[in-house]
Amino acid sequence: MSQTVTAPAAVMAASGLACARGGIAVLDRIDLELAAGEALVLRGPNGVGKTTLLRTLAGLQPALAGRLAVDPEGVVYAGHLDGVKAMLTVTENLTFWARCFGTEPRETVARAVQAFDLDGLTDRAAGTLSAGQKRRLGLARLLVTGRAIWLLDEPTVSLDTASVALFAAVMRRHLAAGGAAILATHLDLGIPARSLDLSAFKARALIEHDDFNEAFL
Amino acid sequence: MSLWEYANPKRFMQISAAVLPWVAGFGGVCLAVGLIWGFFGTPEDYRQGATVKIMYLHVPAALLAINGWLMMLAASLIWLIRRHHVSALAARAAAPVGLTMTVIALVTGAIWGQPMWGTWWVWDPRLTSFLILGLFYLGYIALWEAIDDxxxxxxxxxxxxxxxxxxxxxxxxxxxxxxxxxxxxxxxSLDKEENVADVFYFPLLLCIAGFVLIFLALVLYRTRTEIRLRRLQALMARDRLL
Amino acid sequence: MIALLRRDLTLAVRAGGGFGLGLAFFLVVVILVPFAVGPDTEILARIAPGVLWLGALLACLLSLDRIFALDWEDGSMDLLATAPLPLEGVVAVKALSHWLTTGLPLTLAAPVLGVLLNLPTPGFAWLVLSLALGTPALSIIGAFGAALTVGLKRGGLLLSLLVLPLYVPTLIFGAEVARRGSEGLELGSPLAFLAGISLGVAALMPYAAAAALRVNLR
Incomplete structure (x- = not known):
């Protein structure tokens, strides 16, 4: 993606971004900017394209149009699935991701375990965890990657109230340390965040009745 | 005007609609004349007898089985590089036609081989290569069919x-x-001294021309169908979206 | 990359299945052959190299769809794709761990099964060598097939249909080395071709497989 001139503090900036799901444009003309220490909450009804936008920002799928300026090595994505291996223990799961992202496992894993209150579970196989515990493990992965921009898709699914508070605390610390995050969530986490309603960016279908172009629309 | 403008589906539909009847008609005429000339107007081979006449079906089919794959390769490259949907659809449209050609070549080859070699099938390199080519066609078609998007x-x-x-x-x-x-x-072949005898040569050329034109006509026709199908899917998807 | 390899191997060992199933399949296929062609030791000795190669190939095919499917289903693939590891490297590591858990045990088990089929004595060393050279190619080509079909619900059968024609050259040269070895013939050129295919495939196939994975990740 090409670089755009943005405010110095911006760690991620998109302009005129359009993204597609299944070959059909769902979102169009999105402008967003994210500064260090800032969180952005994506809102909108189901199916509006929150996941699609997050995947595009994470570089998992190409944008249809527009510019995206972000350091791809600074981004970490957490989707609906946790990427947790049932056969590995909690520590092994986290250690693997730490090695993968090139951080020092001993130090980061201990911090992540503590932050998400997984202390008593470290030697349990992840397959025996409850859904909420697994989710916490999935979120703990964010900490061991050592990356600044978190792209989170429904991070609070299957978390209980206490765990949500735990997550909000982690979030607050992350932002205070100069990190940034874009979340798709329906819950109010009680952290200072701007919100962006994606319904406003719904792609308008090009109406061309008797003339069809390359994209068949 | 650049060559790539033909890759616009609308333009492709217009031009192919105009060209298709001519290609199909001309191909049919070539093939009919070539086959009649070949079957009734040429002598029997002194060694192979009447079986040599299978050549008029076998050689063009074998030729197109290989060139059909080459066409798909070219169309695939164009799709990967220039992202013209028509190109991808043409590759998709060509695959079953190419597979049919492969099957014709194999079956006529077997019928030819029976009196010549005394067996329907030998694991000869050419026959085996065609069999493998047929498998590639099958896999390619199956992959197209299996993926929704x-x-x-x-x-x-x-x-x-x-x-x-x-x-x-x-x-x-x-x-x-x-x-x-x-x-x-x-x-x-172009660079070889030794070709089939002239009496067989011209009807064979006509048959090849007929096969090539009919192959083209079938691919054009199938591509048009695929384009209409894609258009329909796109419209339906848009309907769901709005 | 080493971390990924270590994780995949740990998973394969803990989940079982990996080695065991492929090996058992190989064993069963080889045991069934004499029932199908008769117990004549001379015939068995003649077809032994081919049967062992074919058995190894089919056993290899059995576990191909697991190369990416497990990581795909639990979302690890998305995360690996955004990790600093290049996707080509991920493919190479996955193919390597597939080979270590299937190709290598098959290679080591082949001489034992060779005894059952009366493989002539000079053939054993060449059989092992040809399998050792050829099975990596099977794993890497298989990884490409798995990358093509990873997004599909029922990709297993399609995967076999796609991968088997791609296995033809490897099978021809591999079985040729084993056959010539058991008959005491000169086998330099098929051996060189087999090694060439393995090396060429190892060098280029990860790019094709990673391209297919990227398309599937969209």
Whole structure:
């Protein structure tokens, strides 16, 4: 993606971004900017394209149009699935991701375990965890990657109230340390965040009745 | 005007609609004349007898089986590089036609081989290569059918076509290494002194022209169908969206 | 990359299945052959190299769809794709761990099964060598097939249809080395071709497989 001139503090900036799901444009003309220490909450009804936008920002799928300026090595994505291996223990799961992202496992894993209150579970196989515990493990992965921009898709699914508070605390610390995050969530986490309603960016279908172009629309 | 403007579906539909009847008609005439001339107007071969006349079906079909794959390879490359949907759809449209040609070549070859070699099938390098080519066609078609999202399917089949081409060539040489074979040399070539005798040559050329034109007509027709199908899917998807 | 390899191997060992199933399949196929062609030791000795190669190939095919499917289903693939590891490297590591858990045990088990089929004595060393050279190619080509079909619900059968024609050259040269070895013939050129295919495939196939994975990740 090409670089755009943005405010110095911006760690991620998109302009005129359009993204597609299944070959059909769902979102169009999105402008967003994210500064260090800032969180952005994506809102909108189901199916509006929150996941699609997050995947595009994470570089998992190409944008249809527009510019995206972000350091791809600074981004970490957490989707609906946790990427947790049932056969590995909690520590092994986290250690693997730490090695993968090139951080020092001993130090980061201990911090992540503590932050998400997984202390008593470290030697349990992840397959025996409850859904909420697994989710916490999935979120703990964010900490061991050592990356600044978190792209989170429904991070609070299957978390209980206490765990949500735990997550909000982690979030607050992350932002205070100069990190940034874009979340798709329906819950109010009680952290200072701007919100962006994606319904406003719904792609308008090009109406061309008797003339069809390359994209068949 | 650039060549690529023909890749616009609308323009493609207009031009192909105008061209299609001519290609099909001309191909039919060529094939009919070539076959009648070949079957009734040429002498029997002094060694092979009347069976030599299978050549008029076997050679053009074999030619198109290979060139059909080459066309798919070219179309896949164009899709991967320039992202013209028509190109991907043309590759998709050509595959079943190419597979049919492969089957015709194999079946006529077997019928020819029975009186000549005394067996319906030998594991001769040429026959084996064609069998493997048929498998590649099958896999390619199956992959197209299996994937729902049209662009994903186009991308993946194109990658398969590229990799498959490399392996088809590898298999060809591997098979040559494996068994030297009974099959006669190529019936036609540009740089060789020894071609089939002139009496067979012209009706054979006519048959080849007929086969090529009919192949083109079928691919054009199928591509038009695919384009209409894609248009329909796109409209339905838009309907769901709005 | 080493971390990924270590994780995949740990998973394969803990989940079982990996080695065991492929090996058992190989064993069963080889045991069934004499029932199908008769117990004549001379015939068995003649077809032994081919049967062992074919058995190894089919056993290899059996576990191909697991190369990416497990990581795909639990979302690890998305995360690996955004990790600093290049996707080509991920493919190469996955193919390597597939080979270590199937190709290598098959290679080591082949001589034992060779005894059952009366493989002539000079053939054993060449059989092992040809399998050792050829099975990596099977794993890497298989990884490409798995990358093509990873997004599909029922990709297993399609995967076999796609991968088997791609296996033809490897099978021809591999079985040729084993056959010539058991008959005491000169086998330099098929051996060189087999090694060439393995090396060429190892160098280029990860790019094709990674391209297919990227398309599937969209």
């Amino acid at each position: 049209a662009d994903t399917a186009a991308d993946l089949t194109s990658v398969l076509c590229l990799v498959g081409s490399v392996f088809a060539i590898l298999s060809r040489y591997a098979v040559l290494f494996w068994n030297q074979g009974l099959h006669q040399g190529a019936s036609l």
